Amino acid sequence: MGKLKGFFMTLFSLILFLTGVFYVIKHDRSNYMGILYTDYNDLSKQEYQKGFKTLDECKQWAYDTADGQELEDGSWDYECGIGCEIKDTGFQFRKWSCENVTKGNLFSELKDRIRDLSITDGDTITSSMTITGHARNMFYEGTFPVTIVSSDGLVLYNGLAVTDGDWMTEEFIPFTIEIDYFDPQGSAEGLLILENDNPSGLDEYDFTYVVEVVFPE
Structure with a gap:
């Protein structure tokens, strides 16, 4: 009888514990x-x-x-x-x-500086890939820099986003990024970083747009 009582007490304590855990999870x-x-x-x-x-x-x-x-x-x-x-x-x-x-x-x-980007978080990025989108206040002389880095910060690729539109306008204009060959260096994932071209060199005018990407196996 004592063992049975102890079993039910243990079971009851476990139920109370799990109830508390579920409450905390739901509450959080x-x-x-x-x-x-x-x-x-x-x-x-x-x-x-x-x-x-x-x-x-x-x-x-x-x-x-x-x-x-x-x-x-x-x-x-x-x-x-x-x-x-x-x-x-x-x-x-x-x-x-x-x-x-x-x-x-x-x-x-x-x-709000980048719209309609053809690649989003979690997408696979490969060599010989074309990425398109619309941007404003990112260009200088029709381009802005693009970088691909691995998850440990290793730079894998440097390139440019290019537009044929009026890059001095405040409106969104289309751009294209032609990704040439790059080597993931064994990394499974990384970041695609779009940076505004900032000829002033002043940090307060720097902007970046980051997309989490996956590299092909």
Whole structure:
């Protein structure tokens, strides 16, 4: 009788434990998490906070934290999302994957410089590949630089995006990237990086657009 009672007590404790785990998981995935990038030019500099019940609370945390650290306007940004998890630790900075993501002004402005890109996160990139899209405020004399790097930061390819349109316009114009041969150097994945051509050389005018890509086996 004592053994049977002990068995049921153990089973009851296990049920309570699993119930608590499921509650925490469900609770965590219903709340917002904030990620603060304290230096927009170095995304490895991050702070994060979990448990916000609303998007507004998450945003307010980001602004309050930035104010508390006296970060200059335009030097930092944030993301707020639900169910955030580390997506890939192989890159040089922690990357998060979240649901219902809301991004700050700098991220939004950056995102709005590139549209209709024919390659998206998770796509395979190969030699002798043509990539197309539309861009604005990225060009100088009709081109902007393109780089492919491996997950450990090794530069695999340098090239140019080219347009035949009026590159000085503020409107979106089409561009083409002709990827020549490149060697993945044994890496399975990496980044396609589109950078605005910045003849001023001033960091505050630099912008990059990053796509996570997969290399063929």
